[in-house]
Amino acid sequence: MPDQNSGTAPEGRDTAQQLADKQALKRLLRPVSTHLTLGRTLAVITAVLAVVPYIALVHIGALLIEAALTGAAVDESGVFLWLGILLGTFTFRLLAYLAALLITHLADIKLGNHIRQQMVRRFSKTPLNWFTSTNSGRVRKALQDDIETIHHLIAHQPVDGTVAVVMPAALMLYAFVIDWRLGLLAIATIPLYAITMVSSMRGMGERTVQMDQKLGVVSARMVEFVTGITVVKAFGRVGRAHSAYQESAKEFQVFYFNWVGPLIRVSSLGLSLLAVPLILLINLGGGALLVAGGGVTAADVLATSLIALLIPHGIEVLSGSTWSSQLAGASARRINDLLDTPVLTEHHALAAPQAHDVVFDHVTYSYGTSDHSALALDDVSFELGAGTITALVGISGSGKSTIATLLARFDDPRSGEIRIGGVPVDHVADLYRHVGFVLQDPQLPSISIRDNITLGRPDATEEQIREAARAARVLEEIEALPRGFDTVYGADSGLSGGQAQRIAIARAILVDAPVLILDEATALTDPESQHQIQHALAHLVRGKTVLMIAHRPEVISGVDQIILVEQGRVIATGTHDDLLSEPGYSKLWINSPAALGGAK
Numbered sequence: 058m059p060d061q062n063s064g065t066a067p068e069g070r071d072t073a074q075q076l077a078d079k080q081a082l083k084r085l086l087r088p089v090s091t092h093l094t095l096g097r098t099l100a101v102i103t104a105v106l107a108v109v110p111y112i113a114l115v116h117i118g119a120l121l122i123e124a125a126l127t128g129a130a131v132d133e134s135g136v137f138l139w140l141g142i143l144l145g146t147f148t149f150r151l152l153a154y155l156a157a158l159l160i161t162h163l164a165d166i167k168l169g170n171h172i173r174q175q176m177v178r179r180f181s182k183t184p185l186n187w188f189t190s191t192n193s194g195r196v197r198k199a200l201q202d203d204i205e206t207i208h209h210l211i212a213h214q215p216v217d218g219t220v221a222v223v224m225p226a227a228l229m230l231y232a233f234v235i236d237w238r239l240g241l242l243a244i245a246t247i248p249l250y251a252i253t254m255v256s257s258m259r260g261m262g263e264r265t266v267q268m269d270q271k272l273g274v275v276s277a278r279m280v281e282f283v284t285g286i287t288v289v290k291a292f293g294r295v296g297r298a299h300s301a302y303q304e305s306a307k308e309f310q311v312f313y314f315n316w317v318g319p320l321i322r323v324s325s326l327g328l329s330l331l332a333v334p335l336i337l338l339i340n341l342g343g344g345a346l347l348v349a350g351g352g353v354t355a356a357d358v359l360a361t362s363l364i365a366l367l368i369p370h371g372i373e374v375l376s377g378s379t380w381s382s383q384l385a386g387a388s389a390r391r392i393n394d395l396l397d398t399p400v401l402t403e404h405h406a407l408a409a410p411q412a413h414d415v416v417f418d419h420v421t422y423s424y425g426t427s428d429h430s431a432l433a434l435d436d437v438s439f440e441l442g443a444g445t446i447t448a449l450v451g452i453s454g455s456g457k458s459t460i461a462t463l464l465a466r467f468d469d470p471r472s473g474e475i476r477i478g479g480v481p482v483d484h485v486a487d488l489y490r491h492v493g494f495v496l497q498d499p500q501l502p503s504i505s506i507r508d509n510i511t512l513g514r515p516d517a518t519e520e521q522i523r524e525a526a527r528a529a530r531v532l533e534e535i536e537a538l539p540r541g542f543d544t545v546y547g548a549d550s551g552l553s554g555g556q557a558q559r560i561a562i563a564r565a566i567l568v569d570a571p572v573l574i575l576d577e578a579t580a581l582t583d584p585e586s587q588h589q590i591q592h593a594l595a596h597l598v599r600g601k602t603v604l605m606i607a608h609r610p611e612v613i614s615g616v617d618q619i620i621l622v623e624q625g626r627v628i629a630t631g632t633h634d635d636l637l638s639e640p641g642y643s644k645l646w647i648n649s650p651a652a653l654g655g656a657k
């Protein structure tokens with residue numbers, strides 16, 4: 058990972074990074090390599106044929122000069138032949154150039170689609186625990202900004218970059234074919250230009266990497282600022298939050314100015330050296346001397362002078378393409394990183410559990426994938442009897458959500474096994490028919506309420522949907538909305554936290570999975586809403602094997618078993634009374650003497 062805050066990265070690392078960028082680009086462009094080769098081939102043809110007008114110019118000039126010197130009539134058929142060749146080549150070049158651009162643009166579209174499809178395919182197998190807000194931000198950047206950055210490299214660079222190299226080379230060669238002295242005059246200014254370009258391009262690779270990193274910091278600060286704007290505003294700290302963004306933007310501005318300022322001075326020096334008057338002075342002046350000395354014609358001098366004028370433009374385009382390749386390299390690396398996200402192993406020997414007891418068997422888990430990553434769960438073992446309700450309790454960060462998400466296979470344990478009815482969860486066929494969940498954040502996508510409720514069971518009938526909504530105590534509120542069940546969440550109407558929770562419960566009721574994970578989340582809702590949710594949950598949990606993350610003492614009353622978790626380990630298991638002797642347990646309810654008096 059690049060150090061986002063470091064402005065002066067060590068050179069060795071940057072060179073290694075550039076190498077990695079190049080390899081990443083090679084790998085990313087592989088699916089369209091045939092398109093790109095075809096585009097480049099057509100571009101080479103276009104560039105080589107750029108010589109033809111100059112050949113025609115020289116030949117027509119020769120015919121005219123011959124007529125003028127001999128007093129004979131101009132060889133009209135010869136002139137028309139060359140004009141015909143000129144026109145034919147021009148048309149052919151135009152068509153070849155357009156075809157090349159068409160092919161590279163098609164390649165761009167194909168690659169964009171290919172990357173998006175690959176990402177969707179990859180993410181459908183990626184552990185759900187991977188989707189943190191940071192990683193979601195990375196996905197957004199890759200799908201939007203990085204695909205856009207490589208657009209230029211695929212759609213334009215293979216054609217324009219190739220023409221920029223091959224055309225001047227072919228023209229220079231032809232200048233030497235006309236006359237080697239005129240050829241030397243045509244390229245006379247190039248060494249000066251090359252020196253200024255090389256000095257301005259020095260360190261360009263590292264600077265581009267740094268620019269990319271600094272832009273990343275500016276963008277991250279902007280997202281942080283916008284995401285936290287409500288809290289920041291509520292506490293009147295807009296200036297302070299804004300200043301982090303302003304500082305990173307200022308830092309980028311200073312960096313960019315210090316880099317680009319001298320660059321512009323150097324390249325403008327290069328340009329002035331090659332400015333039209335200088336090129337014409339050398340080529341026409343030197344050419345005139347050669348014409349006077351005999352051996353070359355005025356038409357030859359005109360042709361090579363025009364060639365000399367085109368060379369600098371080619372070099373400019375070439376340096377622009379080099380820069381866009383460097384930018385695209387970093388983008389390719391980020392896209393490839395996402396295409397390589399870890400995925401859950403897919404097993405083929407799947408089975409449907411016949412019973413619904415749950416066993417955690419020496420489960421260990423860490424969010425990081427390296428051997429040194431801190432353990433979020435450390436040797437966790439427990440059992441949930443079929444049809445029983447178990448409450449998971451522990452202080453914040455103790456590992457309750459991690460246990461719950463592993464049961465729903467949001468990721469696989471690093472070691473140990475989780476079984477439902479004796480079948481390891483990674484071997485359960487159609488897992489979400491067996492494990493349902495209602496989490497703190499109800500996660501309603503921006504689709505209709507009907508589709509939200511039937512997400513886990515798209516074939517549900519209208520009556521079943523209404524029945525689920527009724528059991529979840531949200532039917533009346535849905536029907537009171539102007540578009541009822543067709544209301545699109547977010548677009549047509551928002552919902553209160555309690556309503557969204559009850560819609561998530563209706564969804565779980567409809568799926569009717571025999572194992573249920575509940576993240577008790579009533580703290581954010583008002584007492585009436587809490588009451589409604591409790592009723593909806595009571596309906597939902599009937600006869601199910603329930604694992605409930607409990608935050609309040611009230612909800613542990615009536616559960617069959619309580620599991621106390623501390624620092625990723627199961628400290629004790631039992632009933633409320635069994636656990637009262639555990640200091641960690643009584644400390645949890647210290648502000649709730651009623652619970653300590655007996656929750657049952």
Ligand SMILES: Nc1ncnc2c1ncn2[C@@H]1O[C@H](COP(=O)(O)OP(=O)(O)OP(=O)(O)O)[C@@H](O)[C@H]1O
Nearest residue numbers: 186189424433451452453454455456457458459460
């Ligand atoms: N996405 C994540 N990436 C890295 N570490 C994480 C992630 N989610 C949780 N953790 C870490 O794993 C440990 C257990 O967290 P977990 O969310 O399971 O605790 P919890 O008991 O559910 O807390 P809370 O009651 O506050 O929700 C904590 O140290 C936490 O910082």
